[in-house]
Amino acid sequence: MxxxxxxxxxxxxxxxxxxxxxxxxxxxxxxxxxxxxxxxxxxxxxxxxxxxxxxxxxxxxxxxxxxxxxxxxxxxxxxxxxxxxxxxxxxxxxxxxxxxxxxxxxYWKSLSEWSDTLVAWAKDNGFANTVVTGYEVRLGDYVTDQEFYAMDEAVFAKVVAHLDHQRRIVMINPSSNVDELGFKIIG
Amino acid sequence: MGQGPSKPKASAHDKAVFELKKQRDVLRKYQKQLATVLDREHAIAKQCLTAGDKRRALLALRKKKYQEQLLAKTDQQLVTLEEMTSTLEYAVIEKEVMAGLQQGNAVLQALHQEMSVEKVEAILDETAEAIAYQKEIEELLGTKLSEEDEAEVERELAQIQEEAALALETKMPSVPVTARPVAENTGVEEEVPTAAAAEKGKEKKPASYAPLPA
Incomplete structure (x- = not known):
């Protein structure tokens, strides 16, 4: 762990x-x-x-x-x-x-639960439909109080892939480095 | 799962914003790193001082000062980046507003085209013609109707006249009865004026005694 x-x-x-x-x-x-x-x-x-x-x-x-x-x-x-x-x-x-x-x-939260959490966060905090980076969502100053703060990189990548698959995000910069992921959460 | 809307594409604008945000992340990471370095230099300086190595302590502090300046600089750069990002995002909103206005304008123009002055005049002319035609028809029908009406009016008139005449006749007999109070009338004599009035028909009698046979 x-x-x-x-x-x-x-x-x-x-x-x-x-x-x-x-x-x-x-x-x-x-x-x-x-x-x-x-x-x-x-x-x-x-x-x-x-x-x-x-x-x-x-x-x-x-x-x-x-x-x-x-x-x-x-x-x-x-x-x-x-x-x-x-x-x-x-x-x-x-x-x-x-x-x-x-x-x-x-997965104490399933991938789809995590996906919902991220989309809800984006909608509630004005991050929907704007470009965000993986780093910003996972380690940014605006997410320190979120449940997904400092989420495991690999799990985070899976959640983003899940969101992308469901077309709930627009992928702008696919990257194997999760910090450099760029996407827009569709709200 | 192939359902859902077609995949939205990332625009050049999105990419530009992403690049800016990525640079911001790099700066943020750098700042975090600097912060740890600062703490470490501070610790080193303290350590050197307790060890009596003033020269190295000063060096560490100088390094720390330099890092602090770097930190301040990156702060400035961060602000610049954030400003740029905001400007870009705002530009998109402006673009959307423009697009909205343009669309409204286009619709308005299309509507105006449909309502050109010539068309309106033509429609008004047509309406006037239609009204005139309608009037013509009305007049035509109106005269015919009045002829029919005329016949009816005449019939009605005749009826009224007849009724008036009848009313007059029914009153007539009573006149002689009261008009001859002085005369030494017998029942026979009385019949004379009624008989004279009877020329017009038996109708007057039922008219006068109507309540009984009816």
Whole structure:
């Protein structure tokens, strides 16, 4: 995960987080399914709260409070993490970044939800039908209070591509460098 | 998904605005970078001072001063860029207003063309002709109607005259009755004037005694 965002209030873990067996994949299939569902909900809530756009199977990710409960001295194993990420992808809440399946983009908001958010922002703030740059929308001075501020570059590129596909923007300068993207949001 | 309107194209104007905004972004990034550099130089100066290296501290501060000047310059450039962008965007609005005016003017002209003086005159002439024709017809029909009317009027007149005559006749008999108060009338004598009036027909009798047989 990579984010500079500091949430105003700490994340409140659900009670199940303090239940030690929660950190071990259950052998009994029905219990395991329930457990995985609970994990998917928790990951989504956590990523929403902390604006996490990426998760990986790196060892470092297991140090994240989400996967390591220091008070219980329990943490998720790498294999279990793989299972959880797979479940997340299956629930359309994440997407493997590559075929190697080591990283995921976490879609705590789906691409179409992000698209709606951007269009709504443009309409509400006088940015509709004017040329904006990727940098301006993602890191500009006018968006610091927006949910999409400092959005992951790759996810941002996907959202812009989605908008372009839906013809809700006019692409003026396509670029692999998201900062140099130029487009007009049709309002 | 192939539905939706055809893809709008980016205009040259959009590209120009984009280039300006891109330059603005470059400046903003540069400013952010300068700000971190400034902080670092400041930290270095402090560090050098505590270490007793006044020369290096001064150098760091000089560098910092220079960076600050750069920052001020970029601020100025940013304002210039923003102004240019605004001007461009405003020019587009002006263009749209112009286009609106032009369209209105074109419509107005087209309307005026349809309402040319000659056409109006021609229409008025035609209207006048039509009115005259209508009048002619009316007159023609009017005279015919009055002939018919005349016949009816005459009939009515005759009827009224007849009625008047009848009324007169019905009154007549009563006159002699009251007119001869002195005369020593008998029932026979009384019949004489009525008989004389009866020449015109029996109608007078029903007229006078109408209430009974009716």
């Amino acid at each position: 990579s984010t500079n965002y500091a949430p105003p209030v700490p994340f409140e873990f659900p009670p199940i987080y303090s239940f030690p067996p929660f950190f071990t994949l259950q052998p009994h299939a029905p219990s395991r399914d329930k457990q995985v569902t609970a994990w998917v909900d928790l990951i989504r809530a956590y990523c929403t709260h902390h604006r996490v756009y990426r998760l990986s199977l790196n060892a470092s990710i297991l140090d994240l409070p989400l996967f390591r409960n220091a008070a219980l001295n329990r943490s998720v194993s790498r294999d279990m993490l793989h299972t959880l990420l797979t479940a997340l992808v299956k629930a359309d809440l994440a997407e493997w970044t590559s075929k190697s399946k080591t990283h995921v983009f976490v």
